[in-house]
Amino acid sequence: MTTYYSSLRAGAIALSIALLTAFSRQAAAQISNVLIPAGKAKMVPIDKFTPDVTVADSAFECGTPEAHPADLLLPVDAISYSAAVPSRATERMSIVVFVDSTGSILRFAERRGDPIRPDTKGLPPSQVGAAVQAAALKTRSTTVSVDYRMHRATAANRGGGADEVMSTGDPDVFAKLEALGKPGDLAARVVAVCSGRKTSDRR
Numbered sequence: 001m002t003t004y005y006s007s008l009r010a011g012a013i014a015l016s017i018a019l020l021t022a023f024s025r026q027a028a029a030q031i032s033n034v035l036i037p038a039g040k041a042k043m044v045p046i047d048k049f050t051p052d053v054t055v056a057d058s059a060f061e062c063g064t065p066e067a068h069p070a071d072l073l074l075p076v077d078a079i080s081y082s083a084a085v086p087s088r089a090t091e092r093m094s095i096v097v098f099v100d101s102t103g104s105i106l107r108f109a110e111r112r113g114d115p116i117r118p119d120t121k122g123l124p125p126s127q128v129g130a131a132v133q134a135a136a137l138k139t140r141s142t143t144v145s146v147d148y149r150m151h152r153a154t155a156a157n158r159g160g161g162a163d164e165v166m167s168t169g170d171p172d173v174f175a176k177l178e179a180l181g182k183p184g185d186l187a188a189r190v191v192a193v194c195s196g197r198k199t200s201d202r203r
Contacts, residue, residue: 025151027049039154041166049167051180052157053112053142060095060186062194068098074149078106081194084115085186091115097187103195106149110188113141113159144183146171 063082070077078098085093087191095110118135120128140160146153155176156166 041158041164044165044167046155046169046173049155049165049179051112051142051155052140052160052162054181055085055093055112057186058086060190060193062086062190063088065194074098074107076100076106076149079195081190083190084192091123091165094192095183095186098189099191099195102189105184105187105191107145108183108190109143109145110186111141111143114139144174144180146175146183146187155191187199188191 019025030196044052055174060083063084068074068078068079070094071150078100080096082094082096085090085095092097093110093112093158095108097108098106099152100106116132117138123131127172134148137159140157142155142157144153148171151171152168154168155174156164175187176182
């Protein structure tokens with residue numbers, strides 16, 4: 001059981017780092033030290049999981065594509081594409097997608113809810129991660145993480161003073177699940193649009 005929860009926590013760390021890098025590389029580097037252990041979450045089967053935060057399908061605004069050198073979390077060279085739904089100014093969802101040199105999706109993660117934008121001005125590096133974590137948990141959010149390389153997917157509701165609820169399962173099932181809004185479809189659109197010269201998806 002300890003190994004199981006350690007695996008979940010590793011996935012949560014990867015998700016947080018992926019989504020927070022666009023906000024603050026410094027915060028991303030610190031966040032793994034302050035994450036609440038995944039073992040505190042209530043585990044439910046995916047057919048019993050209901051996302052607390054839903055975001056209507058809409059246009060999105062692309063971030064800047066970035067090269068992702070191989071590391072411990074993703075041991076292959078990749079390109080990451082990020083986007084804010086519906087825009088960075090009015091963000092209700094953030095998503096980041098990692099693809100390999102052939103354009104195949106390796107992993108994607110999305111966070112639905114208020115954007116994480118804490119005031120970290122003047123904080124020492126050792127306190128940045130804690131500040132970001134506190135801001136992330138201030139309001140309710142729903143996260144979805146799909147990792148095809150590790151054959152692992154998670155969905156979680158957390159923050160806002162309520163209990164954390166998490167589900168894990170098959171990445172292909174999660175990516176196509178209607179109850180989660182078919183997140184795999186959005187990930188594919190982000191790659192298609194953001195890998196080109198467009199900066200937004202107006203559909």
